[in-house]
Amino acid sequence: MxxxxxxxxxxxxxxxxxxxxxxxxxxxxxxxxxxxxxxxxxxxxxxxxxxxxxxxxxxxxxxxxxxxxxxxxxxxxxxxxxxxxxxxxxxxxxxxxxxxxxxxxxxxxxxxxxxxxxxxxxxxxxxxxxxxxxxxxxxxxxxxxxxxxxxxxxxxxxxxxxxxxxxxxxxxxxxxxxVEPIHIDAKNQSIGIDLGLKTFAFMSNGETAKSPNYSPLDRRLRRKQRQLARQVKGSNRWEITRIQIAKLHNQITDTRKDFLHKLSTKIVNDNQVIILEDLNVSGMVKNRRLSRVISLQGWREFRNLCEAKSEKLNRDFRTVNRWEPTSQVCSECGFKWGKVDLSIRSILCLNCDTEHDRDGNAAKNIEQVGMGNRHDSKRTQRNCKTISVAESVEASRITAPSGR
Structure with a gap:
């Protein structure tokens, strides 16, 4: 390769x-x-x-x-x-x-x-x-x-x-x-990773990885961009400000690359199967309130790094369908509680009385779906079973309504 x-x-x-x-x-x-x-x-x-x-x-x-x-x-x-x-x-x-x-x-x-x-x-x-x-x-x-x-x-x-x-x-x-593929024995069989904003990666083994704080550099960048907009294009001061903006962009990019390279290398070296959720990043950045924060995280770049390093180290890289309800299902018993507001970070399952961290539960579900332990969560979480022939006690439920 x-x-x-x-x-x-x-x-x-x-x-x-x-x-x-x-x-x-x-x-x-x-x-x-x-x-x-x-x-x-x-x-x-x-x-x-x-x-x-x-x-x-x-x-x-x-x-x-x-x-x-x-x-x-x-x-x-x-x-x-x-x-x-x-x-x-x-x-x-x-x-x-x-x-x-x-x-x-x-x-x-x-x-x-x-x-x-x-x-x-x-x-x-x-x-x-x-x-x-x-x-x-x-x-x-x-x-x-x-x-x-x-x-x-x-x-x-x-x-x-x-x-x-x-x-x-x-x-x-x-x-x-x-480059020839390298074979290194993995410590763990598989790992599921849920990506977020405050915590960049929450892994199914309980580990977390927080992204660097880009806010100070981002504030300076926005201030310099406003300054550039007020200056005469092509002037000496405009050129100086343009180079300052380029240097700030490089500082943010280099900080993000260093963090993503170190995290992806650690994950790929320690695990044989790496499972990520297939996020619709291009659609998520259309949210004007979160677009700048999401763009700074580099989710797609992290996925590309994990995929490339998995190929280099003979690892198995997998993705989970973006429509899989990983945040709506209990990772312990499989009970489906439905959609939960993003402000709620801790969930208590009513079926098994297990309290979950929202991102940790999603990471475990991503690993289970990626490894094939849970196939279609929308159908496997039904409390009733489908039968081919209606029983005698159920006959009144499938006949026409009476009195009409």
Whole structure:
């Protein structure tokens, strides 16, 4: 399986200028090709009602001809590998868009490719022909040797490397490598996890994990965003505030990633079967009162991390249907008490007199349903049984009402 290894580096002034030129050329190559595609689609739509796009070969030939003109001859000063890769990415982006629109692609809807901006995150991808790793450094074509901070060793020879500059002017190298699955004996057979807001994860074994407090950073972020809205766009103060906002976003993202990585690693290492509830996060964030808090938690990112690490460690990752009434059923006796308001955090079962924590009970039900110990809670919790033939004492209950 493939994995990405990311390292930060600090370029010299000369390398910073060369990288800025490279990012600009990649951005121009993408925007020129995208404009040509949009023009081709509009012309074809008017004449033949067809959405056929120029493929990678035609875009590559167009880029080669553009380098020979006076307007784009400066694009020859950088390596051609990242420029060709940007055209390949555009071709894949259009294919994903049309496949998503036609229903041939699973997952959420994919939007049409958009033009790249100078103020957004910049990236350039090098294949094997454009880079090499040797003597503790990474040599990039027409850039030079870059020395990243090797926080861990690469497990295998990388097939490609992407140079990234984020909105806060931080530089990273992202390698694509092949990783072999690892077998580590698990301590526990299974675990069910219920995700929440105040307590990020409540597990079926009784353990809890509280998410970091993002409130101080979030308040500073909202204040800076209001300040940015009052400033003149493109001015020096506007640019300074924009970078400050990007740094605050990075602090929140890095704090969340650190927490989610540590929690997911611990859970996957200790349990053979990991069971989560399939939450409708995209629908939940439409609640204007909770959308910001839910977005800060990173539920979907946590699920993706658990799924990827489960594949790496030969674990079994499962999800429970989002319509399963995990909060409406007693995990001890199976008695169904129905919907309960979110403000009620402790529930006393009237059937077995067991007092449950709301999230802990839901986590146990998630584990039971995921392991197959409880199949369909809506039907198994009935007090009566269905019979094929009515008994003699029940005859009056199935006849027509008397007196009418």
């Amino acid at each position: 493939k994995a990405r290894y990311r390292y930060r580096f600090y370029p010299t002034d000369q390398q910073g200028q060369s990288l800025a030129q490279l990012f600009g050329c990649v951005r121009v190559a993408w925007n020129d090709a995208l404009a040509f595609c949009k023009q081709s689609v509009s012309v074809a739509g008017e004449r033949t009602r067809s959405t056929k796009l120029p493929g990678y070969n035609k875009l590559s030939a167009m880029l080669t001809q553009a380098k020979k003109t006076d307007e784009r001859k400066w694009m020859s000063d950088v390596s051609s590998v990242p420029l060709q890769q940007s055209l390949r990415h555009l071709d894949v982006a259009y294919k994903n868009f049309f496949n998503s629109r036609n229903g041939k692609r699973k997952g959420g809807k994919v939007g049409v490719p958009r033009f790249k901006k100078k103020t957004n995150s910049q990236s350039a991808e090098f294949t094997k022909a454009g880079f090499s790793v040797k003597d503790g450094g990474v040599y990039l074509a027409k850039i030079g040797a870059i020395k990243p901070i090797w926080s861990r060793e690469l497990p295998s020879e990388p097939s490609s490397v992407t140079v990234i500059k984020d909105c806060a002017n931080r530089y990273f190298l992202s390698f694509v490598v092949e």
